[in-house]
Amino acid sequence: MTESAVKPDKAYTNDEIYARLQKAVQEHRLTPGTRLVEERLGELAGVSRTKIREVLSRLAHEGLVTLVPNRGAFIASPSVAQARDVFVTRRMIEPNMASMLSSRATPAQIRTLRRHSKQEQEARAKDDRPTIIRLSGELHVLIAQMVGNEILLRLMRELTSLTCLIITLYDKPNTPACPHTEHADLIDAIEAKDGARAARCMADHLMHIEHTLNFDVADADPPEIESLFD
Numbered sequence: 347m348t349e350s351a352v353k354p355d356k357a358y359t360n361d362e363i364y365a366r367l368q369k370a371v372q373e374h375r376l377t378p379g380t381r382l383v384e385e386r387l388g389e390l391a392g393v394s395r396t397k398i399r400e401v402l403s404r405l406a407h408e409g410l411v412t413l414v415p416n417r418g419a420f421i422a423s424p425s426v427a428q429a430r431d432v433f434v435t436r437r438m439i440e441p442n443m444a445s446m447l448s449s450r451a452t453p454a455q456i457r458t459l460r461r462h463s464k465q466e467q468e469a470r471a472k473d474d475r476p477t478i479i480r481l482s483g484e485l486h487v488l489i490a491q492m493v494g495n496e497i498l499l500r501l502m503r504e505l506t507s508l509t510c511l512i513i514t515l516y517d518k519p520n521t522p523a524c525p526h527t528e529h530a531d532l533i534d535a536i537e538a539k540d541g542a543r544a545a546r547c548m549a550d551h552l553m554h555i556e557h558t559l560n561f562d563v564a565d566a567d568p569p570e571i572e573s574l575f576d
C-alpha cells in the first residue's frame with residue numbers, strides 16, 4: 347500500500363490525463379490488452395474514479411480503449427479486419443490531405459514540417475524507438491492541422507493512434523515506423539506546391555507502412571471445432 351499512499355502534487359485535468367494515456371499508447375508504453383485500473387489511475391492523477399471513467403469512455407469512443415462490462419478498461423487490440431479498415435481509410439483521406447496542403451502551405455508551415463522531420467531524424471540517430479513511432483504519427487496529424495479542418499484533424503488523431511496500436515500488434519520485427527526519407531520526400535513535394543506528387547508520395551508511403559505489417563500470422567484463425575472431428 348506504500349505506493350498508493352504517494353499523493354500526486356496536483357490534480358490533473360481530464361485533457362491532461364487523456365493526452366498522457368494517448369501519448370503512452372503512441373510510444374508503445376501501454377500495449378494492447380493492458381488493463382487500465384480506474385482506482386489506480388485516479389490515485390496517480392489525483393482525481394476521482396468518475397473523472398477517470400470520463401477519460402476512458404472518450405478513449406473508448408475513439409477505439410483506443412475497450413470497455414468490458416464487469417471487467418474494466420483495456421487498451422484496445424484492433425483485429426486484422428479493423429487494421430485493414432484503418433489503412434483503407436487513411437489511403438482515402440491522406441493523399442488528398444497532402445495535395446490540399448501543397449496548394450496553401452506557408453513558408454512558416456514548411457519550416458515547422460522540416461523541424462519535425464529533423465526531430466525524427468535525431469530520434470532515429472539515438473535509436474529512440476518510442477519517440478520515433480510517436481513523431482512519425484504526429485507528422486501526419488501536423489499536416490491535418492495545417493490544412494485547418496477540425497473534423498479532419500480529429501479523425502487523423504484517431505487514425506494515427508489506432509495505427510500505433512496496429513504497429514505494436516502486427517509489426518514485422520525490426521522494421522521502422524515511417525521510413526524517414528519518405529517524410530522528407532513528402533515535405534519536398536508540399537514545398538514545391540506539387541499536389542499530384544504530394545498525393546503520390548503519401549499514397550506510396552501509406553502502402554509501405556502497411557507492407558511492414560504482417561497480417562498473415564494473425565489471419566490464421568484457430569481451426570473450427572467441426573474440423574477436429576473430420
Ligand SMILES: [Zn+2]
Binds near residue numbers: 482486551
Ligand atoms: Zn509517416
